[in-house]
Amino acid sequence: xxxxxPPRRPFRWRPDQQWxxxxxxxxxxLGFLVFIVLAVVMSLGISFSxxxxxxxxxxxxxxxxxxxxxxxxFWQTFWNTAFYIVTIVPLQLALGxxxxxxLNQAIRGVTLYRLIYFMPVVTTIVAGAIVFRLLLATNGPxxxxxxxxxxxFGIPFSAPNWLGSSDFSKWSVVILTLWKNTGFTxxxxxxxxxxxxxxxxxxxxxxxxxxxxxxxxxTLPLISPTTFFLFIFQMIGAFQLFSEPFVMTRGGPANSxxxxxxxIYLAAFRDIRMxxxxxxxxxLFVFIFAFTLLQNYMQKRWVYYESE
Amino acid sequence: xxxVSTAPPTSPTRMSAPARLGLHALLLLFSTIMLAPFVxxxxxxxxxxxAFLARxxxxxxxxxxxxxxxxxxxPFGRYYFNSIVVAVSVxxxxxxxxxxxxxxxxxxxxxxxxxxxxxxxxxxxxxxPVTLIPNFLIVKNLGWYDTYLALIVPGLxxxxxxxxxxxYYRGIPLDFDEAARMDGASSLRIWWQIIVPLxxxxxxxxxxxxxxxxxxxxxxxxxxxxxxxxxxxxVGLAAFVGQYSTAWDLLMAxxxxxxxxxxxxxxxxxxxxxxxIALSGMGGR
Numbered sequence: 001x002x003x004x005x006p007p008r009r010p011f012r013w014r015p016d017q018q019w020x021x022x023x024x025x026x027x028x029x030l031g032f033l034v035f036i037v038l039a040v041v042m043s044l045g046i047s048f049s050x051x052x053x054x055x056x057x058x059x060x061x062x063x064x065x066x067x068x069x070x071x072x073x074f075w076q077t078f079w080n081t082a083f084y085i086v087t088i089v090p091l092q093l094a095l096g097x098x099x100x101x102x103l104n105q106a107i108r109g110v111t112l113y114r115l116i117y118f119m120p121v122v123t124t125i126v127a128g129a130i131v132f133r134l135l136l137a138t139n140g141p142x143x144x145x146x147x148x149x150x151x152x153f154g155i156p157f158s159a160p161n162w163l164g165s166s167d168f169s170k171w172s173v174v175i176l177t178l179w180k181n182t183g184f185t186x187x188x189x190x191x192x193x194x195x196x197x198x199x200x201x202x203x204x205x206x207x208x209x210x211x212x213x214x215x216x217x218x219t220l221p222l223i224s225p226t227t228f229f230l231f232i233f234q235m236i237g238a239f240q241l242f243s244e245p246f247v248m249t250r251g252g253p254a255n256s257x258x259x260x261x262x263x264i265y266l267a268a269f270r271d272i273r274m275x276x277x278x279x280x281x282x283x284l285f286v287f288i289f290a291f292t293l294l295q296n297y298m299q300k301r302w303v304y305y306e307s308e
Numbered sequence: 309x310x311x312v313s314t315a316p317p318t319s320p321t322r323m324s325a326p327a328r329l330g331l332h333a334l335l336l337l338f339s340t341i342m343l344a345p346f347v348x349x350x351x352x353x354x355x356x357x358x359a360f361l362a363r364x365x366x367x368x369x370x371x372x373x374x375x376x377x378x379x380x381x382x383p384f385g386r387y388y389f390n391s392i393v394v395a396v397s398v399x400x401x402x403x404x405x406x407x408x409x410x411x412x413x414x415x416x417x418x419x420x421x422x423x424x425x426x427x428x429x430x431x432x433x434x435x436x437p438v439t440l441i442p443n444f445l446i447v448k449n450l451g452w453y454d455t456y457l458a459l460i461v462p463g464l465x466x467x468x469x470x471x472x473x474x475x476y477y478r479g480i481p482l483d484f485d486e487a488a489r490m491d492g493a494s495s496l497r498i499w500w501q502i503i504v505p506l507x508x509x510x511x512x513x514x515x516x517x518x519x520x521x522x523x524x525x526x527x528x529x530x531x532x533x534x535x536x537x538x539x540x541x542x543v544g545l546a547a548f549v550g551q552y553s554t555a556w557d558l559l560m561a562x563x564x565x566x567x568x569x570x571x572x573x574x575x576x577x578x579x580x581x582x583x584x585i586a587l588s589g590m591g592g593r
Contacts, residue, residue, distance in 0.1 A: 017417050021416040021417070036465065039439035039446065043441060105331060122571070135345060260437075277441055282438065284435060284438075
């Protein structure tokens with residue numbers, strides 16, 4: 001895809017295109033104004049108000065935010081979400097990269113492998129979550145498989161309650177998410193790998209670099225912009241997990257897998273606390289924004305841009 | 309022998325036979341993990357729950373019974389119809405609206421253009437949960453709750469699609485427009501007869517991306533629908549789990565019904581899907 005623009009000409013105002021320009025943008029702008037701009041303003045307003053079943057009931061200042069800080073469930077969801085981020089993001093980058101490097105070799109069947117790895121990406125997450133409820137059930141196939149592997153080595157096996165115990169429920173969500181999204185990471189990495197100039201490998205080879213050294217000192221730096229993008233993309237995705245815990249574990253047991261967005265949903269539509277839910281959404285936004293900025297700042301240390 | 313040899317003597321990427329075998333073993337292991345959930349889904353959908361729990365996979369147990377029972381219990385046809393209406397409308401109109409705006413942002417010269425575009429871009433960072441609650445209230449106040457309008461209209465305005473198309477349109481030489489203008493073509497005509505036909509590939513990939521997103525959307529349709537008649541496939545499927553939490557035979561049949569058409573289309577048009585989804589990875593380039 002060409003995102004490169006030809007050398008920009010200086011901006012010349014064309015009076016005859018003034019109104020035309022606005023007309024072309026109008027449909028888009030109306031929707032933008034209502035469903036994005038108005039929505040953001042409303043959301044901020046609601047978070048500083050008392051907003052119940054009947055709508056606006058008065059300004060509340062910081063009350064909703066103060067309530068959040070005192071709400072143990074809110075802290076629990078933040079801890080859960082932090083867990084999702086620190087597990088899903090690195091695991092997915094590593095697995096996706098391994099798959100992509102494997103598929104970037106001169107071997108047969110690359111198209112078929114890619115077809116298979118990408119299949120979960122096009123799958124409706126709700127259907128995926130339903131199958132994993134079955135796979136991870138106490139008497140389900142995963143535990144059967146584990147039992148027979150343990151049995152092979154004569155180790156006693158006690159079946160983990162993947163979905164029903166707070167020790168494992170978060171891991172169940174992580175497993176489902178990895179299954180669903182790693183194919184996406186793989187495809188993006190594969191495109192990046194194919195963009196690494198072959199001459200660089202030849203040169204490194206001539207200099208006596210072995211396969212690992214070529215990977216470490218040629219491939220990794222050259223694909224670091226992609227790693228950076230995927231890192232941010234997956235982090236934002238992990239911050240906003242909803243369907244996975246919603247369908248698979250219902251956030252339980254005892255809120256142990258409840259995500260922030262799921263709690264926002266419950267607060268707004270089960271407890272009819274739109275105000276508290278809006279405040280939570282803003283706290284989430286601030287976190288996402290801060291972490292993205294932080295990563296953007298840190299990237300100078302590890303992301304390599306060819307043009308520099 | 310010959311002085312001109314095209315193949316380099318030792319290509320650094322060429323692998324030895326054992327290494328190739330090892331790689332295939334690893335890739336096959338990944339394939340098994342990725343495919344297993346689909347296989348389990350299909351198998352369990354074809355046998356009674358009792359047979360699955362007893363792990364009795366004898367051929368006599370296999371039948372399409374679960375599918376008939378699922379269709380009898382849940383209006384999947386209606387869910388399908390809703391999902392198609394919603395995903396097709398969102399795709400067609402979102403791309404039309406975005407394309408018009410992108411054309412103006414990329415190729416028309418008017419005051420306030422850059423400022424307006426920056427304003428658009430500034431909202432790209434806003435996560436969905438922030439606009440979820442107000443948009444629910446807006447839709448409810450418009451009297452759209454539990455209608456197609458609620459499912460479709462808020463999805464028609466995408467800053468991402470506008471941005472993407474604008475980037476593409478900027479790459480098309482402006483001389484085309486100038487020449488057409490000399491011949492008296494209006495901007496609308498330039499957009500429809502020159503720019504749109506020239507952007508076939510990006511429109512195709514973007515369509516797949518948008519369609520996928522609309523087809524699989526879950527949280528928004530969950531929030532703005534209540535009657536069974538308005539459910540899309542993901543919402544209907546989730547409600548189905550609520551009713552039949554451990555009736556694995558029916559749940560798997562329902563999942564297969566929900567997935568099969570999408571997977572068939574995917575296998576047939578793999579290339580477009582992969583490109584469409586990788587589109588969102590363009591920010592990394």
